[in-house]
Amino acid sequence: MEFHILTVFPEMFASPLQASVLQRAQVRGLLRVYLHNIRDFTRDRHRVTDDYAYGGGPGMIMKPGPIVSGIQAVQERFGRAYVILLSPQGILLTQRLVKNLAQQERLLLICGRYGGVDARVQAYVDAEVSIGDYVLTGGELPALVVLDAVGRLLPNVLGDEHSVTEDSLFHGLLQGPVYTRPEEFAGMRVPAILRSGNHAAIAVWRRRQALLTTLRRRPELLPQAPLTPQDLATLQALQTQEALQEQATEHTS
Numbered sequence: 506m507e508f509h510i511l512t513v514f515p516e517m518f519a520s521p522l523q524a525s526v527l528q529r530a531q532v533r534g535l536l537r538v539y540l541h542n543i544r545d546f547t548r549d550r551h552r553v554t555d556d557y558a559y560g561g562g563p564g565m566i567m568k569p570g571p572i573v574s575g576i577q578a579v580q581e582r583f584g585r586a587y588v589i590l591l592s593p594q595g596i597l598l599t600q601r602l603v604k605n606l607a608q609q610e611r612l613l614l615i616c617g618r619y620g621g622v623d624a625r626v627q628a629y630v631d632a633e634v635s636i637g638d639y640v641l642t643g644g645e646l647p648a649l650v651v652l653d654a655v656g657r658l659l660p661n662v663l664g665d666e667h668s669v670t671e672d673s674l675f676h677g678l679l680q681g682p683v684y685t686r687p688e689e690f691a692g693m694r695v696p697a698i699l700r701s702g703n704h705a706a707i708a709v710w711r712r713r714q715a716l717l718t719t720l721r722r723r724p725e726l727l728p729q730a731p732l733t734p735q736d737l738a739t740l741q742a743l744q745t746q747e748a749l750q751e752q753a754t755e756h757t758s
């Protein structure tokens with residue numbers, strides 16, 4: 506899969522792309538990342554990419570010309586890309602969206618800066634994406650978030666040591682607790698079931714823990730999660746158990 510990044514700070518990508526999974530994926534030809542400096546698409550002597558905001562106010566706005574020229578140049582040279590503008594006003598990046606983006610052959614990510622990007626650029630993008638309800642100084646970190654989240658889903662990018670299907674949110678639930686050695690740490694023991702070697706029982710325990718963690722921390726995810734009749738029965742039992750526990754705590758406090 507190809508990633509194209511339009512940015513005024515290509516140097517910000519060096520370190521994350523030269524380490525760990527993303528680096529290995531590039532070396533193995535599973536992922537190709539092309540950095541394009543928006544300044545290279547300016548037409549003036551000073552290579553200006555921003556200007557004052559119409560209507561006044563503080564903060565510079567990124568000019569539409571260089572960005573749109575960049576989008577067009579990349580597509581002319583490499584072929585059709587799905588174009589994403591990183592923006593706090595975009596749709597929230599979720600694992601579902603990440604899975605959809607991983608189906609694309611080529612993504613072009615536009616990193617805004619300063620007070621944002623001239624609104625007319627929207628006519629040239631397929632989606633505006635936000636990585637969360639907070640504002641960063643630029644779109645470079647959000648672009649890296651998209652790149653990492655999508656990249657790790659591509660076939661063969663993660664080795665056998667990690668299965669993305671067991672990660673939080675892949676199947677709509679949060680992952681339950683995980684443990685490694687030592688068996689006892691600071692007086693806390695690894696649950697006996699995980700040391701039993703009974704893989705079927707472990708799978709049932711893990712599913713129950715995933716349901717419990719999601720119920721406690723992100724219950725709003727449950728209505729959209731694909732749940733089996735067995736999951737629904739487990740969830741009902743867990744809800745009753747949680748309600749009883751809450752009542753018991755209220756009585757004792």
Ligand SMILES: C[S@@+](CC[C@H](N)C(=O)[O-])C[C@H]1O[C@@H](n2cnc3c(N)ncnc32)[C@H](O)[C@@H]1O
Nearest residue numbers: 591592617618620621635636640641643644647
């Ligand atoms: C300082 S922000 C601009 C904020 C803009 N004034 C607003 O209120 O929407 C500069 C750039 O950072 C990027 N950015 C900041 N926060 C982001 C977020 N949560 N998700 C995606 N991109 C973000 C966008 O590319 C944005 O154009």
